[in-house]
Amino acid sequence: MENNDRHIIRRVIDGSTESYKILMDRYSQQVFSLVVKIVSREDDAEEITQDVFVNAYRNLEKFDFRSTFSTWLYRIAYNEAVSHTRRKKVETTPIDEATLNNLPDARVDSFLESDNPRLAALPEAIEALSVDERALISFHYFEGIPLKEVADMMRIGESAAKVRLMRTRKKLYVLINKLSGKYE
């Protein structure tokens, strides 16, 4: 697939615009599924996916083949989702920093891996996260992208990504408990 992608990308760069449709047919649903997970309004996902493919086409000559084409598309999707959310000024639920800092990591980890009935509130808690936080957990926990690569995509250091990931898990813990009315 990768070699084939490389060949198609070369053809597009050499002027065969129509070959780009092959890449789009191959990756559009994948990108769309990721964008749906990142943005809070599902209706925006289609528009963002369109922008992702148009921007990818415009910048195809800059693709250096160091990552896979899908990872490169994910990076564009993340940037598009972030700028789209900024334009729309989507509100997120603020959480007290002290609450997050005082939570032991182990408690959060065991809770999120358990079959606790309060986890029914997890989808709603994910909805309350910021676009960055949703992107982080989607890339790492759903797409299975290594944290180092996720950090590269989000243009942050690997250690910062680790901290952010733990903070997001803690935030989910707090939100789930708030939403199920059993926190505090």
Place this chain on the structure above:
Amino acid sequence: MNKQSPLYKALEERGRSRRLPPDFSFEIMNEIRAVEKRRKRRDMWWGIAGYAVAAFVAIFTLVYFFGDMFNETLHTSAATFAASKVSTVQTTTEMIKSFETSWSSSADMLTSLLPVSAILLVLDHYLRKKIAVRYKRQ
């Protein structure tokens, strides 16, 4: 990646029912074709601008460095022509002479101009090729 974890399942569930419309690729391809058309038009205008600048430089070089020589040739020819009105035979002789002088001066001018034009064209071709190669490499 643990596919059994509640987090994975919650993310999987998010937007599960959403699919892209079947004409999605068609719409994007239309937009991309428009982008491509705009890019080609922009490239064409840049090309025209490049050639206009090159032509200006060539004309400027001509006038600046060879204008005097050309002017002198023109004046000499005019003076010779006026003087040659005295007699037909004399005129014919003088005109031939004048033509020879002009031709000689023009040949000198052309000899100097051709390498300049050739250098400019080669430079233009080389730069375009280099820029194209660089973009392809990127």
